[in-house]
Amino acid sequence: METKDIVIRTEGLTKNFGPLQAMREVDLAIYRGEIFGLVGPDGAGKTTIMRMLSGVMRPDAGKIYVDGVDVGANAEGAKLRLSYMPQRFGLYEDLTVAENIFFYGELFSVPRGERVARSNELLEAAGLLPFRRRLAGQLSGGMKQKLGLVCALIHTPHVLLLDEPTTGVDPVSRRDFWAILYNLRETGVTILLSTAYMDEAERCSRLALLHNGEVRYCDTPAGIKKAMPGALLAIISAGPRLLREIVSGQPGVLGVLLMGDRLHVRVDDSTRRIPELQMLLAGHGITGADIQTAEPGIEDVFVALLGGTV
Amino acid sequence: MNVRRLFAMAYKETLQIWRDPRSLAIALLMPLMQLVLLGYGVSLDIRHVPLCVYDQENSQQSRAVVKSFVSSDWFSISRTIHNQTGIDYALNRDQCIAALVIPADFSRRLAATGTAPVQAVFDATDVNTTNIALGYAQGVVAQTNAQIADGWAATHGILPSLVGQVDLDPSTWFNETLDSKNFIIPGVVAVILALVGAELTSLTISREWERGTMEQLISTPVTATEVMLGKLIPYFAIGFIDAGFCLVSAVYWFGVPFRGNIGTLLITTGLFIVVVMGIGYLISVRIRSQLGASQIALVLTMLPTTLLSGYTFPIDQMPAPIRAITFVVYSRYYVTILRSVFLKGSGLSDLWAPLLGLSIYALIIIWLAARAFHKALD
Incomplete structure (x- = not known):
């Protein structure tokens, strides 16, 4: 990454819930204008790190700087510059779209004219203009998330923290949502989001792979893919489940992942293992199986990187 | 702020x-x-406490006592009884909460001495009600006493104030109607x-x-x-x-x-x-x-x-x-x-x-x- 200003930085961030170490000395540096993705299995600490960055949860140890403000010392000052969208819908379902926007605009003391102009602009972009008078509770899942984003953006924050913003959202709304995020990045907003969707992870400028409260890998999606040990083969055949049983545990096979109608097999050396696997399948009476090297997806990489520990 | x-x-x-x-x-x-x-x-007010009356004398004066109970609005007569066992029966069957017994020599003793006992029997299973009813009964009797004292004094040619009657003056402040x-x-x-x-x-x-x-x-x-x-x-x-x-x-x-x-x-x-x-x-x-x-x-x-x-x-x-x-x-x-x-x-x-x-x-x-x-x- 270019040597631009760091907007979010954590140093030795640590959090314990009783005996559980939810966050272990996490160091992160996120640059201005990035869309930075947090990925990792459930319980990896994605929500915990979001909460600490947004100032709603205090770390047990470590430092957090958001947009130049020390969150530990001045959480309220940092809150003026950031916006946080929790995983669970956090707006008032018994208030209308317009009332929610008004409320959050007032909490951030947005001047009236600016609020009206900005809310129109954001509602327009989110396709929510016709629904201003509708109660938030009566919106669809996708519309709710977009309203959450509108409320989060009403005070023009420098930093946007989104905890799994598109979970349970239909594909069309997800596309709208991402279009808004890309536009925001153009204006210099730094976005940190966690996601369970691998296609979304691929759209991020950089990713941190979290596991058991630690950052295991932190790189661009392409860089993370390169970090995957071995090579990836895709086997396309009828009955991929049976195929998985046959292939698993064979010499040179590091991992097997079922991807719909195909089987992703990670091997130590593709040139050597492709003929071996073809013979193996033939021996089981499976002919005509198509074995090719494949470009790894983020999911393959994660399974490979965390494989031994998940 | x-x-x-x-x-x-x-x-x-x-x-x-x-x-x-x-x-x-x-x-x-x-x-x-x-x-x-x-x-x-x-x-906490009790109105029309059911009262059984056993008037053994049934004279003008005894009836006046009974009447003063009824006209007080606190009591109402549920039964008139003619023997002692009737009282037990009425109290046991919850036909009344209080029973008033006026002895047969009531007016004779009153005329002779200026005082005469009247008996009141209460069903005290509900202590609160009993206490309140007892208070009412005393109030009624006190009023009756005053009238009788006036009458006794008049017939004996003595001014009422000189009769040695206890002056029970129940006065209530702030909540006059109680x-x-x-x-x-x-x-x-x-x-x-x-x-x-x-x-x-x-x-x-x-x-x-x-x-x-x-x-x-x-x-x-x-x-x-x-x-x-x-x-x-x-x-x-x-x-x-x-x-x-x-x-x-x-x-x-x-x-x-x-x-x-x-x-x-x-x-x-x-x-x-x-x-x-x-x-x-x-x-x-x-x-x-x-x-x-x-x-x-x-x-x-x-x-x-x-x-x-x-x-x-x-x-x-x-x-x-x-x-x-x-x-x-x-x-x-x-x-x-x-x-x-x-x-x-x-x-x-x-x-x-x-x-x-x-x-x-x-x-x-x-x-x-x-x-x-x-x-x-x-």
């Missing part, structure tokens, strides 16, 4: 109350229901305000936790004090509306005399609302489910206010340890104040003692409430 954020909180909370059937019901329906239930249901309604209704107002006030505010913070809106709220620059005050302002207004409704009903519907001034009433009522709403808010901060918070609010307001505020059970009749406990029951101060303002017309200076108690309470609650809520998830 930022006025815009404070106003935004208050406005948002008002919209939510307006759209929440549960809050609206507590705010508007509960006072009405309580007023009807407690105002009509709880009465109407327990005048005593109960101001207490009912306190019960209603305590219950409604704490119930309403007990929901306010727990609702944010329960609905998942708290996390987003605390990620904004709004301060804990702004959250507290912004949330309490609309409830304070509702509290005053409810108080006004109850107090107006007390005067114009239940006919409780109002002898004090409105200013005293408003100041003390405001103080009481601050206390009960502060308690509700404290509960709400601690308990993160609405149901749990409302249950605890019920226990912390309804129970002490009905049992220990002196609203129905007189505090000076309680054993000393219980009496000591009543000093921490905030409603006792307000019940005392309300009764004094209504019935005696007391002003603020007359009420310094309960007012001091209530003020100290309010200060402690405000202090605790201001420190209770933290903008953090853990």
